[in-house]
Amino acid sequence: GAGVSQSPSNKVTEKGKDVELRCDPISGHTALYWYRQSLGQGLEFLIYFQGNSAPDKSGLPSDRFSAERTGGSVSTLTIQRTQQEDSAVYLCASSSTANGQQFFGPGTRLTVL
Amino acid sequence: AQSVSQHNHHVILSEAASLELGCNYSYGGTVNLFWYVQYPGQHLQLLLKYFSGDPLVKGIKGFEAEFIKSKFSFNLRKPSVQWSDTAEYFCAVNYNNAGNMLTFGGGTRLMVKP
Numbered sequence: 001g002a003g004v005s006q007s008p009s010n011k012v013t014e015k016g017k018d019v020e021l022r023c024d025p026i027s028g029h030t031a032l033y034w035y036r037q038s039l040g041q042g043l044e045f046l047i048y049f050q051g052n053s054a055p056d057k058s059g060l061p062s063d064r065f066s067a068e069r070t071g072g073s074v075s076t077l078t079i080q081r082t083q084q085e086d087s088a089v090y091l092c093a094s095s096s097t098a099n100g101q102q103f104f105g106p107g108t109r110l111t112v113l
Numbered sequence: 114a115q116s117v118s119q120h121n122h123h124v125i126l127s128e129a130a131s132l133e134l135g136c137n138y139s140y141g142g143t144v145n146l147f148w149y150v151q152y153p154g155q156h157l158q159l160l161l162k163y164f165s166g167d168p169l170v171k172g173i174k175g176f177e178a179e180f181i182k183s184k185f186s187f188n189l190r191k192p193s194v195q196w197s198d199t200a201e202y203f204c205a206v207n208y209n210n211a212g213n214m215l216t217f218g219g220g221t222r223l224m225v226k227p
Contacts (some may be wrong), residue, residue: 033214043203043217056212092156098213099145104157 002026004105006092012111013082021077021108025094032075033095034067035101038088046090049075050098082112121219126194127226134189134221136204145207146187147215152200160202162174163187174198188197190203194226 004022013019018067049069060066064082069075070077079086088109089109093102120135138144148160148203161172168180178189187204 021218031213033196035215035217041207042219043215045216048212050213056214058212059214093157095213099207101147101159101162101210102215103150103159108154 002093004103006090006108008108010109010111011056012113014113015084015102016033016081018078018080019052019060019082019110021079021090021110023075023077023091023092023094025075025081026096027073029094029096029103030072031095031098031100032069033093034075034077035086035091036044037107040087041053041056043091046077048099053095082110084112086110114204114214115139115211116215117204117206117218118220119202119204121221122219123222123224125226128196129193130200130225131187132187132191132194132198132223133135133215134202134204134223136187136218138185138187138204138216140185140197141206141208141211143209145209146174146178147178147207148189148204149205150200151203151220153214157203160189175185194223194225199223199225 007022030051032049037043041104047067048056064070067077089107091107092105117138124128150160159206163170163180171177202221205215
C-alpha cells in the first residue's frame with residue numbers, strides 16, 4: 001500500500017508569509033506526528049495526534065506554529081509569519097498504534113528567504 | 114529532559130569493515146528503541162526496533178543492535194559493510210511515560226569507500 005505522503009516537496013517563501021504543509025498518513029493509522037529536521041538542531045518533535053484525543057503540542061517552538069488533523073486522516077501544519085530560522089525539512093510520520101513503529105514521509109523542504 | 118546521544122558524527126569505512134555506531138540515552142523509565150536510516154535523497158526508514166524480550170535484535174540488511182539496560186545503550190552493528198550502506202543513521206527513543214513521540218540522536222553520517 002501507499003506510504004506517508006507529503007506536499008509540497010519543496011516550498012520557498014518570503015519572510016513574514018504564512019505557509020501550509022500537508023501530510024497524508026498511511027490509511028488506517030490512528031497516530032500522526034510532525035517533526036522537523038534542521039542543520040544544527042537535528043530531528044525535533046513538533047506535535048502528535050492520536051485518534052480523537054487532544055493533540056500533544058509540547059514540541060511546537062512558538063505560537064506561530066499550529067496543526068490540525070481533519071477527520072482523523074490528513075493533517076496540515078501551518079506556520080504563520082515565517083522566519084528564516086523556520087527553514088528546515090518538515091517530516092510527517094504515522095503509526096497504527098500509540099508507541100508503535102512510525103513510518104515517515106519524504107518531507108517538505110521549507111526555505112524562508 | 115530526555116536526550117539521546119550518538120557519539121560519532123561522521124564515520125568513514127572501507128567495504129567489508131565492521132561497523133559499530135554508539136547510542137546512549139538518558140534515563141527515563143521504560144523505553145522503546147529504534148534505529149532509522151536515511152539513504153541519500155530518500156526518507157527515513159526503520160532498520161530495527163526493540164520493545165522487549167531478547168536484547169539482541171536483528172534488523173534488515175544484516176544490521177543488529179544490542180540493548181544494554183545497565184549502560185542505557187543501544188549500539189548498532191554490522192559485521193561487514195557495503196558501499197550501499199552509505200547513509201545517515203539515527204538512533205531514536207520513545208520514552209513510554211512521556212508521550213508517544215520519538216527523541217532522536219544527532220545522527221551519524223556513514224561513508225563506505227568502495
